[in-house]
Amino acid sequence: MRFLASAGRQSLRRHKAARPVLLALSLFLVGAVYAAVAPATTSSAEGAPNEQLIAQGKDLFAVNCASCHGLNAEGLAQQGAPALTNVGGAAVDFQVRTGRMPMGNPYTQAQGQGQGKQNTFSDDEINALAAYVASLGTGPDVPTEDQYSPDGLSAEDVARGGDLFRTNCSACHNFKGAGGALPNGYVAPSIENTDPAQIWEALRTGPGQMPVFASGAIPDEDVKKMIAYVEQVNATPSAGLTLGGLGPVSEGFWAWVAGIGSLVLAAIWIATRGARA
Ligand code: HEC
Ligand code: HEC
Structure with a gap:
């Protein structure tokens, strides 16, 4: 009787202990399910700032680029400016970062950093312009x-x-x-x-x-x-005389002539002085 009672209590205790375990288990399950679902939620949340970036880029484009490329980047023949609907973000990043765009004079070759024309846009503005143009069609993305x-x-x-x-x-x-x-x-x-x-x-x-x-x-x-x-x-570094950037072969040749030449001269000088003494 005593034995039975204690067995009953034991099973009751086990039953009671199972509740918190079950609770912990279900919490764990909820956590796991959340973890599995969460990435999808954040990636759709990431879509929002991207929309914002594109909208910001569209505004910047209207002010700085549309006079030549058209309000929807469709290109304007009278300005000689091409459509940008399939050039990709990489083309925008290149043209703006190297100072080529916005162009001063559309009837000459684009002047870039090599000709002293500098980029005047911030990184954020360039990212926005690139995101807007990239959203219009295909073309290479800004590289990582x-x-x-x-x-x-x-x-x-x-x-x-x-x-x-x-x-x-x-x-x-x-x-x-x-x-x-x-x-x-x-x-x-x-x-x-x-x-x-x-x-x-x-x-x-x-x-x-x-x-x-x-x-x-x-x-x-x-x-x-x-x-x-x-x-x-x-x-x-080209120390002193640059030799006009003749290239490694001809520069190596002159190093050889001057280097070995002066060693030969030094040897002759030592030899003749030694002979005299
Ligand atoms: C004064 C006119 C003018 C303005 C303003 C201008 N562009 Fe251009 N753009 C041109 C012309 C003309 C070309 C083609 C000549 C060339 O690529 O050298 C061109 C070419 C480009 C290209 C290269 C397209 C390709 O096929 O690779 C991109 C990208 C571009 N522009 C982006 C922009 C952006 C972005 C702005 C504004 C920040 C801008 N442009 C402002 C006239 C202009
Ligand atoms: C047919 C001649 C030609 C060939 C071949 C050529 N390029 Fe160019 N490259 C040009 C011209 C022209 C420009 C200027 C484009 C413009 O007017 O905007 C240019 C611009 C560039 C620029 C931009 C420089 C800056 O800071 O503004 C880079 C970088 C470049 N080329 C790299 C290369 C590399 C790397 C290769 C070989 C894989 C190459 N190019 C092959 C003609 C050429």
């Missing part, structure tokens, strides 16, 4: 750092970048990106001081007379190598 950053590339990669640059770019921009003249008064500007992101964007959007280099032809990995090459060739 992992698409263009040359960090961590090996010497071999940089050498490969040099090969790619000489093959694809140096005909217009010179072997180290110093720039050059093109037919009909056009200019391929210096890219020595251009930010990596804008080099990537120039390739993908083909500004002015420059051709487009799509990712199928030159993948991001190779763009990074070219950027690394341009950075390296321009980081090498």
